[in-house]
Amino acid sequence: MAPGGQEKYVTSQGIERTRRQVLDEAKPLFRGIRDEVDDTDVGGVAFGVVGLAFLADAYAAVQNDMRRFMNDAMEVMDEWGEALEGIERVWRAAEDYSTPKVVHGPGGRDVRITGPAVYQ
Incomplete structure (x- = not known):
């Protein structure tokens, strides 16, 4: 039971609503973050001569990591x-x-639903 004694019920509509939220709301946020990574480019001279040698590659690696993380997250959401x-x-x-x-159930398994379970 939920706090306050209220029972929670799962419905097929609730499951569908959750699926739509994942695909239509959450996934676009991650896509937007991934697409904005390029907007964070910093020109080589911005790091200075010394910074160019030490920071530019590390910064580019972080950008690539962020793109990969967002792509991985979107793949999981799919x-x-x-x-x-x-x-x-x-x-x-x-x-x-x-x-x-x-x-046809999850994982490609067919599931037969024949009626309510009978408990003894």
């Missing part, structure tokens, strides 16, 4: 989106359990 899409399909099928269904 994977989350795919997983959440499969989870949402399985959850929706479970919500509609009254008729047996086979749905």
